[in-house]
Amino acid sequence: xxxxxxxxxxxxxxxxxxxxxxxxxxxxxxxxxxxxxxxxxxxxxxxxxxxxxxxxxxxxxxxxxxxxxxxxxxxxxxxxxxxxxxxxxxxxxxxxxxxxxxxxxxxxxxxxxxxxxxxxxxxxxxxxxxxxxxxxxxxxxxxxxxxxxxxxxxxxxxxxxxxxxxxxxxxxxxxxxxxxxxxxxxxxxxxxxxxx
Amino acid sequence: xxxxxxxxxxxxxxxxxxxxxxxxxxxxxxxxxxxxxxxxxxxxxxxxxxxxxxxxxxxxxxxxxxxxxxxxxxxxxxxxxxxxxxxxxxxxxxxxxxxxxxxxxxxxxxxxxxxxxxxxxxxxxxxxxxxxxxxxxxxxxxxxxxxxxxxxxxxxxxxxxxxxxxxxxxxxxxxxxxxxxxxxxxxxxxxxxxxxxxxxxxxxxxxxxxxxxxxxxxxxxxxxxxxxxxxxxxxxxxxxxxxxxxxxxxxxxxxxxxxxxxxxxxxxxxxxxxxxxxxxxxxxxxxxxxxxxxxxxxxxxxxxxxxxxxxxxxxxxxxxxxxxxxxxxxxxxxxxxxxxxxxxxxxxxxxxxxxxxxxxxxxxxxxxxxxxxxxxxxxxxxxxxxxxxxxxxxxxxxxxxxx
Amino acid sequence: xxxxxxxxxxxxxxxxxxxxxxxxxxxxxxxxxxxxxxxxxxxxxxxxxxxxxxxxxxxxxxxxxxxxxxxxxxxxxxxxxxxxxxxxxxxxxxxxxxxxxxxxxxxxxxxxxxxxxxxxxxxxxxxxxxxxxxxxxxxxxxxxxxxxxxxxxxxxxxxxxxxxxxxxxxxxxxxxxxxxxxxxxxxxxxxxxxxxxxxxxxxxxxxxxxxxxxxxxxxxxxx
Numbered sequence: 006x007x008x009x010x011x012x013x014x015x016x017x018x019x020x021x022x023x024x025x026x027x028x029x030x031x032x033x034x035x036x037x038x039x040x041x042x043x044x045x046x047x048x049x050x051x052x053x054x055x056x057x058x059x060x061x062x063x064x065x066x067x068x069x070x071x072x073x074x075x076x077x078x079x080x081x082x083x084x085x086x087x088x089x090x091x092x093x094x095x096x097x098x099x100x101x102x103x104x105x106x107x108x109x110x111x112x113x114x115x116x117x118x119x120x121x122x123x124x125x126x127x128x129x130x131x132x133x134x135x136x137x138x139x140x141x142x143x144x145x146x147x148x149x150x151x152x153x154x155x156x157x158x159x160x161x162x163x164x165x166x167x168x169x170x171x172x173x174x175x176x177x178x179x180x181x182x183x184x185x186x187x188x189x190x191x192x193x194x195x196x197x198x199x200x201x
Numbered sequence: 202x203x204x205x206x207x208x209x210x211x212x213x214x215x216x217x218x219x220x221x222x223x224x225x226x227x228x229x230x231x232x233x234x235x236x237x238x239x240x241x242x243x244x245x246x247x248x249x250x251x252x253x254x255x256x257x258x259x260x261x262x263x264x265x266x267x268x269x270x271x272x273x274x275x276x277x278x279x280x281x282x283x284x285x286x287x288x289x290x291x292x293x294x295x296x297x298x299x300x301x302x303x304x305x306x307x308x309x310x311x312x313x314x315x316x317x318x319x320x321x322x323x324x325x326x327x328x329x330x331x332x333x334x335x336x337x338x339x340x341x342x343x344x345x346x347x348x349x350x351x352x353x354x355x356x357x358x359x360x361x362x363x364x365x366x367x368x369x370x371x372x373x374x375x376x377x378x379x380x381x382x383x384x385x386x387x388x389x390x391x392x393x394x395x396x397x398x399x400x401x402x403x404x405x406x407x408x409x410x411x412x413x414x415x416x417x418x419x420x421x422x423x424x425x426x427x428x429x430x431x432x433x434x435x436x437x438x439x440x441x442x443x444x445x446x447x448x449x450x451x452x453x454x455x456x457x458x459x460x461x462x463x464x465x466x467x468x469x470x471x472x473x474x475x476x477x478x479x480x481x482x483x484x485x486x487x488x489x490x491x492x493x494x495x496x497x498x499x500x501x502x503x504x505x506x507x508x509x510x511x512x513x514x515x516x517x518x519x520x521x522x523x524x525x526x527x528x529x530x531x532x533x534x535x536x537x538x539x540x541x542x543x544x545x546x547x548x549x550x551x552x553x554x555x556x557x558x559x560x561x562x563x564x565x566x567x568x569x570x571x572x573x574x575x576x577x578x579x580x581x582x583x584x585x586x587x588x589x590x591x592x593x594x595x596x597x598x599x600x601x602x603x604x
Numbered sequence: 605x606x607x608x609x610x611x612x613x614x615x616x617x618x619x620x621x622x623x624x625x626x627x628x629x630x631x632x633x634x635x636x637x638x639x640x641x642x643x644x645x646x647x648x649x650x651x652x653x654x655x656x657x658x659x660x661x662x663x664x665x666x667x668x669x670x671x672x673x674x675x676x677x678x679x680x681x682x683x684x685x686x687x688x689x690x691x692x693x694x695x696x697x698x699x700x701x702x703x704x705x706x707x708x709x710x711x712x713x714x715x716x717x718x719x720x721x722x723x724x725x726x727x728x729x730x731x732x733x734x735x736x737x738x739x740x741x742x743x744x745x746x747x748x749x750x751x752x753x754x755x756x757x758x759x760x761x762x763x764x765x766x767x768x769x770x771x772x773x774x775x776x777x778x779x780x781x782x783x784x785x786x787x788x789x790x791x792x793x794x795x796x797x798x799x800x801x802x803x804x805x806x807x808x809x810x811x812x813x814x815x816x817x818x819x820x821x822x823x824x825x826x827x
Contacts, residue, residue, distance in 0.1 A: 049378075068334065068418040083417070085375045086424035108334045110418050206816020209809055210779070217782040323794035325738040327656060344649055346656070348738065357736055359649035393657065544792035546749075547799040599775060 045112060048084030048091050055191040058117040065193065066112045066201075067091070071152035077101040081152045082111060090156045092192040094118075099195055106200050115195035123187035127172055134165055157190050214596035215589055216548070219536035222591070223552075226528050236518050241504035243297060243488040244277040248502055248516050264516060280306055280486035297488060309487035309507075311442040313450075316480040320436060322544030329392035330356070331399040333415040333422070340394040349385035353377070368419075375421040376414065382406045389437040389449070396441050403437045403449040403461070411437075413448065413465070426465050436476045442485075452476045458492070460510050471512035472503050478542060489513065533557040533590045561590040568597065605699055606707055613681060613711040620680040621715055624673050628719050632726050635663050639730070648734045655735075661743045661793050663727060670720055670754030671784060677712050678761025686765055691821065705818045709811060712758050720751045745800075746793040752804045753787035759810035760784075767817040768825055776813065783810075 048067040051058065067082030070090070080102050083090045093113050095101050154160065158175075159168055172188060180186040237250035247263045251274065254260055261274040272291075275282040279296060283306045286292040295301060329343040345365060347356045353373030356365040373383075386409060390402035401415020401422070411426040411434055428434070433454040440447045451459040451467065458472035458481075474481055474494045482493040485507060492503040497520070504514040535552040539545075565586040572579055585593045639662050642651055654660055685691040694704060724744060731740045760780035767773045786803070789795075796803065 068420055070334075070417075083422075085379065085420075086413075086422055088424070108336060108418060110420060203816050203819045206812040206814075206819070209812040210816070213779055213783060213806075217779065221782065322792055323797055325656060325736075325742045327652075327736055327738045329653065329656060342649065343653070346652060346736070348736070359652040360647055362648065362734055362736065392653075538786060538789050544790065544795050545798060546786075546789050546795045596775075600772065 048082050049089045051117065051193075052084070052089055052091060052191065055117060055119070056189065059119045059191070060116060062114065062116050062196070063193070064112060064114050065091070066110060069106045069109055069111045072102055072104060072107050077104065079153075080106060080111070081156055082113065087155065090152070092153060092156050093195050093198075094192060096194050096196050098197060102198070106198075110201040111198055112201065113193060113195045113198045115193040115197075118192050118194050120190045120192065121187045122172055122190065123176065124173075126187075127169055131169060156192075210600075211593065211596055215592045216536055218592040218595060219532070219534060219550075220538065223528060223532050223535040224537075226532075230526070234520055236500055236520070239491070239493070239500075239502055239516075239518070240278055240281055240484055241489045241491045241502075241514065242277045243280065243486070246514075248491075248504065248514065249274065249277055280310065280488065281484070283307075299487070301487070305487065307443070309444045309485070311440075311444070311483075311485045313438075313440070313481070313483040313485075315438060315476065315482075317477055317542035318544055320476050321542055327357075328388060328390060328402060329359075330401070330416050331392055331394070332417075332419070333399045333401055334417045340396070340399055342394055343392055347372070349383060349388075351384050353383050372414075372421040372423075375423050376412070379412065379423045379425050380406075380410065381412055381423070381425075382408050382410070387434060387437050389439050391439055391441060397443055398441060398445075400439055400441050400448060403439050405434050405437070409434055411451070411461075424465065426461065426467070429467055429469065432459050432467055432469060444487075468510040470503075470505055470510050471515075472505070473501070529554040529556045531557060531560060531591060533561060533588070533592070557590050558587070561587045564590060564594040568594065572601075609699075609704065609707045610711055613708060616684060617677065617680050617711075617715070620677065624677070624719060628669070628673075628723055631666050631669055632723050635665060636726070636730050638662070639734075643734055652735065652739065655739050655742060659792055661746045663743060663747060666723070666747070667750050667788070668753075670716070670751045671757045671787070673719065674712075674716055674754035674756070674758035675761050677715065678758045678765060681708065681712055682762055682765035691766065701818065701822065702815060705815060706811070709759070709762060709814060712762070713755065716754050716758055720754060724751070742793055745797060746795075748800050749787045749796045749803065752800065752807050753784055755804070756780075756783055756787065756807040756810060759807070759814055763810065763813040763817045766814065766821050768821045772817075772820070772825075776817075783807075 045064045045066050048065060051063060051065050065082065067084055069080050070083045070087075071081040073079040077095070078101050079092055079094050081090050081092055093102075093111075093115065096115065154163075159171060163171060175188055176186055179188060235252070237252035239248050239250040241247070242249040242263070245263055245267075247265060249261070249263045249269075251259055251261045259271070261269040261271065263269075263277075269277065272289075275285050276291065279286055279292065283292060283303060287303055292303075293301070327346045327348050329346045331343045332341055335341045344359060345356045345368065346359055347354045347369075349355075354369055354376065356368040356372065357363065358365055377383075384407055386405035386407055388402055388404035391399075399415065401413065403411065403413055403426075405411050411428050413422075413424040413426060415422045432451060434451055435454045435456075436452040438450040438452070440449055445463055447460055447462050448465070449461040451461055452474060453459055453469075456473055456475045457469060458474050459467055459469045461467050470492075472492050472494065479494050479496045482495070484491045488507050490503075490505040490507055490510075492505060494501045494503070499520060500518040502516050502518070503512055505511065506513050529552075532552070533554055534550055537549050537551070538547065540549065565583045568586050569579065569583045572582075582593075582597060586597065639651070642662075651662070655662075682691075685694065697704065724747070727747075728740060728744060731743060735743075757780070760776065760783065764773050764776045764780065767776060783806075
């Protein structure tokens, strides 16, 4: 009798422990999920801390001011002004963004990606341009979409040569100031999004 | 008691007569002041004007003295008369090397009118905030208005008259982060839905720094504008023209017009303009702005290049001098309670004229010799007539005791 | 004695004051309903927009009411005194003459103040539910010169009624028209903000004209 009770107790305790651990693990999963999901940041904040966020998953909210006309694979979120704009590329899970997101507040979960433009990259772009194999997106250049240009701090009216000169100038300035001979442009590879 | 009553009576009489007599004179002698309608011509590179002569005929001419008929005048001002030219098939395809069509002209044409009355009046310090990026093409009526306090902006829902604390905090935080120091200094916006788009407000903070603030999808858009050292903002005027090339006009403390373009660059122009005393009219097209600055004495025209805002030409039209009027010999000064330049009522004493002293002397002598009384009172009244002329003479004569 | 003076004035003016009260209340209710209907049909936001973008304050219909009230109060209070030749007797009572004049004036000014204040408070009480303080102030500040005109009209009417000579009466009437006109020069809201204080003081100072007329009346001036 006592053995039965003891066994029953043992089973109960084991069961309880199992449930608790499941509960804990699910709690820790959701906690981990919560911990994984950073609080909603503004575009301004992301751009301010971008270099420390590279590779990390962030949740950013901004106004979608533009969607890429070719397939809707990228959108641009604006923060507190048009100098604080970040490109958001649709990840595999999303595929493409619907046109309705334009002029709406959008919250995006995704990884911060850094694109470095250094002299080697510029030389490669110039080579591709010469061979006319540079990805065309409307007129010319990889970032020829005006919104893209603005997000990269370019003047959308500049031609290719002017853009290259502008990049080189900025690289030189950064090198002098920070000792880094490349420019960093940050974007987000979106895993999921919500239109508000 | 009686003396104080008398003093009040005479004081009120002088003020009323100094107000009403010159007004009556102006009413009886008013003549229209007309000046030629003038625009800068991108064809002849000169100011072109039209006026009506005494026989009612319209005369077209430019500054060099060339005269035109109406068809020629249309041709030298194609940006202004483009509809007439199009209807007659005389519109050129290109002008100054630029291909043009009606849409392009219409898109770039604009008119601006600003008078001192627009600025010189008291308005409630509440500003309606439109949504600058509405879901649909048409602008939506504003639902909130904001005020500025020393701590920040306060948004009020207009329908319920309640404070929207969340939006107030959101805007205040973003503005402070961009360096805005509350309270607001100058501010200007155009909170109406009768326009193509909305650019919110341009405003200065308490240190005179300039900002552009609007609402985009319910979120604050705040852009600090870098001002050259030589530009101190006195007044602002937001511009929401179809071509979206400019964001605002800045009227500087040294009475100059500066233009804030859509890329937030400030261009100081050669236009001298005092918004408190002068009126401003700008007729703009894709090549030039014709800027007219007018006051009581003259009209000053400037032609600005529409791309660089540099002054290309200027000229002055002075109004006919009507100073040879007999009012200066009759009225020692004038009192007015209102002005065409502002929306305020208060007594203004102006147009002091020493030329009225002879009349004052004459009236004083008349009163002195006709008054049979003796004593201090007589001399005092004579002195007042000398100084205040007809304004005190009339009530003195009217209430003189009949013997 | 003061109570007796007030009671005398009350007897003279009670029916007029009752009629004036009815008119004031009616106007107030009418405007409250008008604004309330506009809020009901077009929304409060529309009213805010009109106040902020146009020179309208919604209570324009009461513009001349205080002036008319003041003028008629002066007539009701003092014409019987003069026509029925009671004023001379009043001034010969054992009471300082200026004091007598002022007490009678105080009664009229008091009645004017009570009605004007009550109307302003009623407007304020209604408007502050639907509008921000800036807009309520915008409306009420615009109305202040209209109420100041009531005081000017009352005192000038008093002076005209009591003045013994027709020549002087005519001059006072002309002066009164000019002074009252000053209160209605511009339809721009809040246009009198910087001037209303001085204007009100000048209006009240018209009691000096009343005192002068009273002295001339007692002296029997007929120039």
